[in-house]
Amino acid sequence: xxxxxxxxxxxxxxxxxxxxxxxxxxxxxxxxxxxxxxxxxxxxxxxxxxxxxxxxxxxxxxxxxxxxxxxxxxxxxxxxxxxxxxxxxxxxxxxxxxxxxxxxxxxxxxxxxxxxxxxxxxxx
Amino acid sequence: xxxxxxxxxxxxxxxxxxxxxxxxxxxxxxxxxxxxxxxxxxxxxxxxxxxxxxxxxxxxxxxxxxxxxxxxxxxxxxxxxxxxxxxxxxxxxxxxxxxxxxxxxxxxxxxx
Numbered sequence: 001x002x003x004x005x006x007x008x009x010x011x012x013x014x015x016x017x018x019x020x021x022x023x024x025x026x027x028x029x030x031x032x033x034x035x036x037x038x039x040x041x042x043x044x045x046x047x048x049x050x051x052x053x054x055x056x057x058x059x060x061x062x063x064x065x066x067x068x069x070x071x072x073x074x075x076x077x078x079x080x081x082x083x084x085x086x087x088x089x090x091x092x093x094x095x096x097x098x099x100x101x102x103x104x105x106x107x108x109x110x111x112x113x114x115x116x117x118x119x120x121x122x123x124x
Numbered sequence: 125x126x127x128x129x130x131x132x133x134x135x136x137x138x139x140x141x142x143x144x145x146x147x148x149x150x151x152x153x154x155x156x157x158x159x160x161x162x163x164x165x166x167x168x169x170x171x172x173x174x175x176x177x178x179x180x181x182x183x184x185x186x187x188x189x190x191x192x193x194x195x196x197x198x199x200x201x202x203x204x205x206x207x208x209x210x211x212x213x214x215x216x217x218x219x220x221x222x223x224x225x226x227x228x229x230x231x232x233x234x235x236x
Contacts (some may be wrong), residue, residue: 035225037227044213044227044228044229044230045162045164045170045213045215045227045230046227047215047224047225047226047227049224050225058222058223058224058225059222059224060221060224061221061222061224094169094170098225101175103176108158108160108175108176109217109225110158110160110172110175110176110215111160111162111170111172111215112172112175112181114169114170114171115169116169117169
């Protein structure tokens with residue numbers, strides 16, 4: 001059974017760089033896309049971006065200028081960096097496995113396994 | 125930034141049937157992209173509930189069902205139970221966002 005374990009700094013000052021890592025245990029790493037999603041306090045889910053084992057990425061256009069997602073296939077890990085953080089970046093950050101999953105006619109992309117989340121607070 | 129609109133809240137008595145709508149546009153649900161649904165109990169990570177518009181992962185009760193029409197999708201919960209009280213999110217792909225996935229605004233389900 002696939003499990004995701006995530007970690008990183010939980011308290012940042014404005015203008016610093018957020019850095020989180022997610023490790024994959026118990027399944028294939030190269031067959032999937034791996035995602036980052038965040039949830040500000042009391043708000044909904046926001047897709048940040050994803051990466052595959054080759055390093056191919058997709059980013060949310062609203063965050064693209066500040067986001068870097070990278071992968072270390074030798075360790076079965078992928079990472080998120082978000083630069084120049086502000087209070088608006090305060091959120092719970094989740095990593096997730098995204099697919100592709102084979103359907104009857106094409107492949108699906110959805111998040112089927114999630115990490116427990118990391119609370120990141122940006123405050124001076 | 126979300127372009128999938130859900131009602132903020134839906135409520136029902138135990139045993140009742142409720143539905144949650146997810147309304148998109150021509151660049152996401154209207155373009156034929158699949159809709160997936162997640163359940164999130166406060167303080168925990170989201171859990172996949174429905175994938176590919178109307179498919180349940182193993183272990184999800186058949187009280188949960190999904191459907192999709194032209195530009196919208198719906199999640200139905202029949203035989204509502206106290207444990208169904210949670211937040212629900214739809215998710216799809218948006219072609220106007222350079223490969224980005226998009227989540228709905230979220231719906232809080234309250235069991236009366």
